[in-house]
Amino acid sequence: MINKDLLGQIILDWQKFEIPPLTKRDLEISLEQPLRRATVLMGPRRSGKTYYFYDLINRLENEGVKRKNILYINFENPKLLNLNLEDLSTILEVYESIFPDAFKEKTFLFFDEIQNIDNWEVFIRSILDHNNFKVFLTGSSSKMLSSEIATSLRGRTLTYLMLPFSFKEFLKFKKIKIKKYFSSKEKAKISNYFLEYFNFGAYPENLIYPQERQRITTEIIQTTIFRDLIERHGIRNIKAVKIMFNYLVKSKQFSVNKFYHFLKSINLSISKNVLYNYLDFYLDAFVFFALEKFSLSLKKSEQSFKKIYCLDNSFIAEIVGDDKGSKLENIVFLELLHRGLRVNKDFFYFLENHEVDFIILKKNKVSKLIQVCFDLGNFETKNREARSLLKASNKLDCDELIVITFDYKNEEKIDNKLIKFIPVLDFVLEFA
Numbered sequence: 001m002i003n004k005d006l007l008g009q010i011i012l013d014w015q016k017f018e019i020p021p022l023t024k025r026d027l028e029i030s031l032e033q034p035l036r037r038a039t040v041l042m043g044p045r046r047s048g049k050t051y052y053f054y055d056l057i058n059r060l061e062n063e064g065v066k067r068k069n070i071l072y073i074n075f076e077n078p079k080l081l082n083l084n085l086e087d088l089s090t091i092l093e094v095y096e097s098i099f100p101d102a103f104k105e106k107t108f109l110f111f112d113e114i115q116n117i118d119n120w121e122v123f124i125r126s127i128l129d130h131n132n133f134k135v136f137l138t139g140s141s142s143k144m145l146s147s148e149i150a151t152s153l154r155g156r157t158l159t160y161l162m163l164p165f166s167f168k169e170f171l172k173f174k175k176i177k178i179k180k181y182f183s184s185k186e187k188a189k190i191s192n193y194f195l196e197y198f199n200f201g202a203y204p205e206n207l208i209y210p211q212e213r214q215r216i217t218t219e220i221i222q223t224t225i226f227r228d229l230i231e232r233h234g235i236r237n238i239k240a241v242k243i244m245f246n247y248l249v250k251s252k253q254f255s256v257n258k259f260y261h262f263l264k265s266i267n268l269s270i271s272k273n274v275l276y277n278y279l280d281f282y283l284d285a286f287v288f289f290a291l292e293k294f295s296l297s298l299k300k301s302e303q304s305f306k307k308i309y310c311l312d313n314s315f316i317a318e319i320v321g322d323d324k325g326s327k328l329e330n331i332v333f334l335e336l337l338h339r340g341l342r343v344n345k346d347f348f349y350f351l352e353n354h355e356v357d358f359i360i361l362k363k364n365k366v367s368k369l370i371q372v373c374f375d376l377g378n379f380e381t382k383n384r385e386a387r388s389l390l391k392a393s394n395k396l397d398c399d400e401l402i403v404i405t406f407d408y409k410n411e412e413k414i415d416n417k418l419i420k421f422i423p424v425l426d427f428v429l430e431f432a
């Protein structure tokens with residue numbers, strides 16, 4: 001049972017808390033969701049979920065909501081370790097004793113990283129039935145809304161994904177206004193910023209403290225591995241988890257079976273089932289994403305090799321170095337996520353003799369084929385990428401064909417089909 005005096009102190013400290021300066025994110029969440037639904041903001045650690053909550057709270061206060069009608073609790077506060085389900089109810093009990101009239105009015109509850117508490121969903125379900133509560137949650141686990149939890153909260157949540165900055169948000173942080181036309185000086189500045197984004201990613205902390213970028217990236221990797229994997233799941237084989245991280249960053253395609261044999265070759269014995277669990281833990285923590293091969297057969301799709309993408313290009317810079325091809329493909333993948341497309345629902349990769357990096361589905365029909373290639377200077381490379389698109393186009397009955405390049409721009413008709421070659425900077429700014 002948590003100490004009520006401590007809870008009272010945390011609640012009152014929040015009332016005096018000054019919200020720091022914020023960069024407005026592109027994600028739009030309404031403050032006027034249906035009363036009996038919880039808004040859930042999921043995403044990796046250090047991606048800006050807490051600061052997005054602060055932005056929502058700023059909006060509320062600008063609309064005249066008093067701070068006493070807003071409760072923010074961060075469940076990663078060291079003072080709140082080992083809370084249980086009963087303690088959650090105690091928080092509201094103490095809050096009401098401090099502000100007796102607050103619950104008679106509309107009250108906004110912000111609970112940060114609530115998945116740290118077992119059976120949290122039972123508590124949230126109970127308070128959603130209170131007419132005056134609007135509930136906002138964050139979590140760094142994709143399993144927050146797993147089938148088991150969803151049973152308790154079915155139809156009672158609205159879920160959003162928060163990632164590190166997109167390039168448009170990166171520019172917003174740098175005080176650059178996005179517009180259709182730029183001067184030569186503005187264009188040069190944006191190009192330089194894009195190189196920074198391309199090479200080092202967009203974790204908010206890395207933008208705020210660029211001189212400490214490598215140290216911060218290393219610390220984020222270590223914190224993620226230890227807190228979200230080793231501590232959360234009680235993992236003992238720390239060496240295997242760390243090797244898997246490096247292996248996933250370097251992998252184009254990932255097979256647990258191949259990784260199992262790789263570990264065996266370096267005399268590290270571990271079962272395949274455990275490795276499947278480790279991979280699942282990384283995906284759950286949003287550290288990596290596994291893109292499946294598109295197939296009309298669900299079974300074939302799930303059994304295919306997975307293409308692995310990183311949460312941020314800083315991981316590639318840290319583990320691989322200057323792999324321009326991997327960084328470019330990773331940025332295109334992340335941009336698709338920023339646009340709201342869902343992995344293995346709205347987009348996949350395609351492989352039948354020739355590979356296409358991304359196929360986009362719209363209303364269950366293939367609407368767009370995207371190939372990614374850093375340098376098309378070599379004729380054979382350009383011909384190979386175009387041929388892959390054309391063959392997939394005929395197979396999938398799709399005529400919107402795109403090649404994302406680093407800096408080549410053109411439209412070319414090949415075999416009576418138009419292929420657009422789009423520089424990645426135009427793509428991430430949505431100028432294409």
